[in-house]
Amino acid sequence: MKRTFASSVKRPLVAAASLLPLAASAQIANADFESWSANGPDSWTTIDSGITVSQSNSLTYSGNAAAAIDVLTGAQSDTDFRQSVDVEAGKSYEFSVWVYHTEGNLAARIYVDGYHNYSSEALTGQWQKLSYSYTASTSKTIEVGLRFYDQTGFDGVERVYIDNFSPAVSGGTGNGCSQSSGTFSLTTDNYGSETSWQITDSSNQQVISGSGYASNTTTETPVCLADGDYTLTVSDSYGDGICCSYGSGQYSLSVAGQTLASGGQFGAQDVTAFSVGSAGGGGSDLSGYYSSADGLTGFALKTELYNIIRGHSTQSYSDLWTFYQSYGDDKYYENDGSILDFYSENPTGNDPYNFTAGADQCGSYSGEGDCYNREHAFPRSWFGGAVAPMNTDVHHVFSTDGYVNGRRSSYPYGEVGSASYVSLNGSRLGNAASGLGYSGTVFEPIDAFKGDVARAYFYMATRYEPSIGGWQYNSSYGDAVLDGSDAQVFESWFLTMLKQWHAQDPVSQAERDRNDAAYSFQGNRNPFVDHPELVSEIWGN
Template identity: 65%
Template structure:
């Protein structure tokens, strides 16, 4: 590959300078800080790296990558480089397989070619020619994939990621924030297109020409700054839900910055990369409902959101049944119009049982499938009992199986290490996982609804900012979750878990539709469904 670079340099001084502009820092893996090669800023938990001087393609050292997992989403290491619009860059990397049960895949602004895992005991080269469509920064690196025979741990040696700075040791400042755009098209995928535009009105990323009823995942990498994400439908009916159940979400640095599916011709979302709690920045170009919260961050933003959503119209407890009959229906999984119960819904298979709206309301129950009732995800014992408006606030009260609801009791949500009870869809009661930092009994919903419940809790922390101080004294479980304040609200262990659930389970079309229905029902919205980035802007990453 070095010869290729020299050949390219002969083309002229201008191209040479542009190739330097795209250089990979420490691509020869000569410079290390402990077990981390300098300038490689994104290294996942499923791999470990160390310096080797025994298996080297050129220079004095290379990277020994030990792959410890078959979970491929945890086996990346990357950095970002500058590229110039219209220029072509020839990237390559050399890999050395030891056992032949792991593949390496080159990453250049997206996943490119694979190595041949059957070639062991010798170096092989992966190459990709990249033409930049805009002047920006792109991520480059590698991902590792297990193949048949993988025993859970294997070493792959890596060297000469080119074009690179031979001296290495450059600064890691200015790295872009990695992200992913996820799209599921409706029955007319060719009508869908999208773009990300920066504050200078330059289009950094875009996509079009999609197949129908197909899921896509495309990587992006964005520097700190302000952006507008726009999705378009040329026919004018969005991507959900008249002709298929399309949806999209954009996740950057672990935060969902845009999501949806139900719109007309176009939908735009503004977001900011690089702002944090209490810092400068904040989201701009908010919808009219949230206009007064523009440019705010930290607990100042939280208080302004409280001012916006405070004072909703309190409905009766019986009105929750009416809301469920009209709006808590399965139009997303089996799409059969039955009650969508988060404690019994099986997203990837047929439900074990169903509830008919208005007919199977609790009532008495002796086991699962007997009836559905009104589950206060934020237990009402925590806020003092049947006290309004909390007791009838539909933003945190979901239709659920009565028996599973009773098993949940008033336990905190959490992650279970040893289950004493498991519902038909996999919801669990049991001892908290030691990784939570809490010892006690918790209830763990399935992954499909963890983000929904986290955002319901962020809503409660914000909507009742003026009431929530002191709720920690109402019960032992409230005390385990709430820290007695009106700003952070949650104990650190619980806040960390909620933020993790919020990130891992982005806003779904179901949540978007439910939020609209709740707005019609009681006159206020959940800000964290409308703008998921508010979570990190208030409580940090």
């Protein structure tokens, strides 16, 4: 990478903007580029011959305008863009600017009484923050701005957008975000190009994302979010996270002054569900059925939820067939009245087979499609066998293909690395994926139902709080999942995975309807279907 250093001696201005008095106390004038005259952006006093500057109203970091800088030369000594500010002896200042690269063949370098940090030129198509901390040795006037350096591939002209220098003169537009503003900060490891991230809303629509990062660099991306529920997914394409085997990468998401997510050690993905504004302002607004839990957080909240949902009406094992006949039909995918089965449903196409409620109950089976039965998502061997009320609690007992249910057996749910069996809808059995935190055999449902499974487990951890801590050694597979406590309940690897599944697969209408039906059937509800945000309020992000 070419980064040569030219003399900082200034020449006569080629195109000077209109001059204003020096800004006091290192305050940069027209820092947000909202004020322009015929010669360019007001208050910017040095614009060298190797660049041209124009107003951009279509691509801005905030407000109505940014500066579009076209770099026309590889002679970086002709590319300075500056203004003068006053600083006071002994005071420290944090200077920064937002930069947007279009092609990635030149780097921006911040100038604060000298040349300092570079932008990440490989980070194109998104805003990044370039900053430098400066302490004044004496009271004086200094220059602040940018210089541009050609990189491999520079073809003689490239555009860079800049906006929102800081600190700014009072009265500027600020960050221009009329909703909740924040920053996603990322430090990459030795393989920055493997890292990407995105924030999606409650409809699973992408709001903002980032990729194409350089290695061992720190970038900050502005975030502006309306009130609501969101999911942050940080991905590593190699599957070993961004810390700590090959560098010390890390990330953090802060919104409205609160850190909502952070990390670095994970496998292929780190997923965090979070809420912004009134949706996440210090706890859920619980009323009605959940009113006694209003204002609580952490495990105290979990205990009160237990008090609310305990004592449901225990049904018989045969009553589950009746529930499936009344409430288990597919009204959401094919809408054909067949049994909705996690292990055979194909959400994006035709199902490989269908079951008719009542007529196709197991019985015996020899292969997929023979019959459906009653699948304990939380295996009953883990809680001691056919023990009431767990054995017939419909919040975790689902109608599924009998053969696939048998292949799942009582293995833990997990993410499969190498599969020994794949069902016709893509559910998999096999060795756990590298980085999961568990090395045994696991069963992985398709993505469309992972959240359903996770919320069933959070329900079990809450509904059976007084006893679940004693189930750890009922089964070796249960021991791999349960940590022997009545608070966290799950081993860390499994809890992390459940929270990821919960975030990746938000509550569906099918789940809401089933929750209502379960309430009619046995008299209690799954709080994590009604209020998905309770997962993070109890178990954290």
